[in-house]
Amino acid sequence: MIIYLSLLDDQEDRSKFTLLYNTYRHTMMHTAYSILNDQGLAEDAVHDAFVRVAKNFGKVGAVNSPQTRAFLVIITRNVALTMAKRNGRALIFDEESTIYAIADNTTDKDFENFDFDRIVQVIRQLPATYTDVLYLNVVEGYSVKEISAIMELGTEAVKKRLQRGRKILIDKLTREGIVNG
Amino acid sequence: MADSKFRRALNYSFLQEMDEIPPQYELERKYVFSQDFEEKMKKLIKSVNKKYVYAFGLVLPRYAIGILMIVIAGSVVLMLRSRNILDRSTARLVFSVAELLVLLMFGVSLKSAGSKMTTSIQTGFSDTDEETPATELEFDIPVSPVNYSKSNEYRTTTLHTVEYKDAVGRIIYYERIPINGGVLTKIDTPDNINSCKVHQWEAIWFEKNGQTHLVWADSLYRYILKGDCETGTLIKMAESLYK
16 A cells, blocks of 8 residues: 655644745745636646645755745646646647757766856756756756656656756757857 | 756756746735635645645545554454464464554554644644744745745845845845846945854855945855844844755
8 A cells, every 4th residue: 555654743844834835825826827827727736736745845945945935836837737738738848759869868067068148048948847857856956766756757757857858958059059150 | 966057057047937936915916815725725734734644645634544554454364364374373463563553653643643633723724924933034034025924024126135124123135146147236345344154154244334234155146134233133144044
């Protein structure tokens, strides 16, 4: 029997959960609504996101921190995108149809030769499907297994997104380099 | 974790994205939650407070899971006993151990939860910030204008700048500038600059125009904090960012 037993054990945690709710529900609503364009669905997404937060409560840091805010936005966006996909409301980036001529072993070092501002610009053009897992892995340092639990995705899917996200970025930057060069 | 250019770029793009989210007061005006949602959230928060268990995407009471596990353990022991795999005394022993384990996992916690239940129900859901410990929030700096006690006043002056009036009426000016971008604020510093630390970061403080200034930088931002209060208070406020 698979039972999730990540419970919020002490008073501090319980207050923290309520504080998270009071602090971020509007931000989460904004994130969900911008994807779903429907008040009812967005509310469902925020609720489901909070359920997921409860399941991953150990990973939530200080309530008033940019990291926590980003973490909640990522969870909400993931829930909302899944709902949108289910309801046919979103155009999901077709991962399989895009073939890139970049090697699979792209690493963070491959970005060192590119201009910082251009990397930022290209990252911002990348679908959230990729940026969210990249952020959790590269910036926050979560393992593939942890991201898989947060995003409720298979570990292979997470690995694929991490790899493809880097490849798409390098591909864009390289092509741009040739055009501009 | 190496601070690569890619990592900094990813972080910066996220900070940009977060800064594009409208401030809290605008969102509060824009989104009014339905009664259904409030009720659903009230139940979720209550369930969290009363130590429920999330199983198969459902919220189930912890004691119910305990009972279910005892029933399952009993059934398994009976099945093994009926097939003569276990003799009577071993079966009893196995069941007692299983029961003890389940009680330890669920029963004891249930007992401790019970004593707190009344308080939990009373404070479990609140639409206000009343249950936030005032002493903690008093010194919390709003990183973006989302974290403030309702008794306090704040005003966003630029994207990263907040004037914050605390419970005792002191106005604290707070500015946050991303290291990889943003406009750097020029500060004319006096001669007597003192060094100190904010969390693990090197910082400086000085007095100017009757105000104490505290300036420091971490891996993401440069910060300026100034107000008519003692250095220790400013450092305490600054360190609340890293709690």
